[in-house]
Amino acid sequence: MVLSNKITDIANFENALRVGLNQKDFHFMYQPIISTKGKGVALEMLVRWKFEGEWVSPVMFIPVLERLQLISVLNRLLVDQLVKDREKLAEKIPELTFLSLNISPYIFKYKEEEGFLEYLLAQLKAHDMEPQHICLEITESSMLTQQAKEFLNDCRRLGFLIAIDDFGTGFSSMSYLVDRSFNVLKMDRSLIHQIMTNPRQYIIAEALVHLSANLDVRLVAEGVETYEQYALLQKLGVDDIQGFYLGKPMFIDDMVSLPMVEKTNEYRNK
Numbered sequence: 001m002v003l004s005n006k007i008t009d010i011a012n013f014e015n016a017l018r019v020g021l022n023q024k025d026f027h028f029m030y031q032p033i034i035s036t037k038g039k040g041v042a043l044e045m046l047v048r049w050k051f052e053g054e055w056v057s058p059v060m061f062i063p064v065l066e067r068l069q070l071i072s073v074l075n076r077l078l079v080d081q082l083v084k085d086r087e088k089l090a091e092k093i094p095e096l097t098f099l100s101l102n103i104s105p106y107i108f109k110y111k112e113e114e115g116f117l118e119y120l121l122a123q124l125k126a127h128d129m130e131p132q133h134i135c136l137e138i139t140e141s142s143m144l145t146q147q148a149k150e151f152l153n154d155c156r157r158l159g160f161l162i163a164i165d166d167f168g169t170g171f172s173s174m175s176y177l178v179d180r181s182f183n184v185l186k187m188d189r190s191l192i193h194q195i196m197t198n199p200r201q202y203i204i205a206e207a208l209v210h211l212s213a214n215l216d217v218r219l220v221a222e223g224v225e226t227y228e229q230y231a232l233l234q235k236l237g238v239d240d241i242q243g244f245y246l247g248k249p250m251f252i253d254d255m256v257s258l259p260m261v262e263k264t265n266e267y268r269n270k
């Protein structure tokens with residue numbers, strides 16, 4: 001009985017996802033990524049979806065979309081929303097430098113995904129946007145295949161920024177640093193969440209600052225939740241900071257000002 005309920009639940013969830021995609025009923029929030037060295041602010045787009053009246057974490061539904069081979073539909077919705085929101089975002093945030101998108105690794109696996117890059121380029125062109133203003137975030141594990149490398153190299157040649165997301169959570173992180181196809185490194189929050197109390201996390205962060213500077217890669221610290229963490233990472237020389245301390249993900253209509261930009265300037269002046 002329990003098993004059949006579970007199966008019905010899964011089928012129900014999957015159906016709702018299909019309907020959601022058909023109706024384009026997916027929403028996007030933006031979270032600031034703030035430069036410690038100037039006034040620049042980037043924004044990461046994070047998808048949101050409601051199931052039976054409740055917001056469901058993308059961690060729950062992205063793998064299902066990937067399994068159903070429907071992730072390409074979401075990737076295109078994301079591009080459509082990006083070009084639609086871009087002007088409004090730039091008005092709200094004059095310091096806006098680039099927009100960051102999460103790209104599912106399945107982009108390298110499915111035939112349906114072929115043409116994604118062309119679609120993205122066409123949409124950018126139609127809206128007078130340049131690849132230089134877009135960062136594609138890819139998780140470490142997805143960079144393994146030859147196909148992935150070729151795709152990323154093409155993107156780099158075209159001028160896109162390429163970020164390795166969740167750096168430090170994979171199995172052989174250091175080997176990715178040899179690869180030239182990326183220019184942003186996003187240090188996972190698990191590497192910094194105990195930085196105030198764990199000297200080893202401090203040593204690792206310090207080493208990554210040196211490493212990324214020497215490799216000419218921009219270093220972003222994710223999941224920064226307190227002023228103490230922020231101040232320490234800024235002092236260490238991390239290029240950009242993202243996390244609840246400086247700003248939670250927001251819907252575009254709720255963005256009135258960016259208090260965190262003032263926050264960082266205030267601390268810089270101390």
Ligand code: C2E
Pocket residue numbers: 031045046047057058059062078102103104165166189222223224225242243244245249
């Ligand atoms: P991610 O790319 O690592 O995104 C950052 C996640 O950390 C977001 O969760 C964000 O809300 C959360 N976060 C940000 N700052 C803090 C902090 O200070 N503390 C804590 N505890 N969490 C923080 P979210 O939005 O639930 O997204 C989860 C994951 O789902 C993302 O992780 C990304 O892998 C995936 N995802 C989100 N949007 C998309 C999308 O449009 N497409 C694809 N393919 N994946 C997406």
Ligand code: CA
Pocket residue numbers: 044102137165
């Ligand atoms: Ca990300």
Ligand code: CA
Pocket residue numbers: 165166186188222
């Ligand atoms: Ca991440």
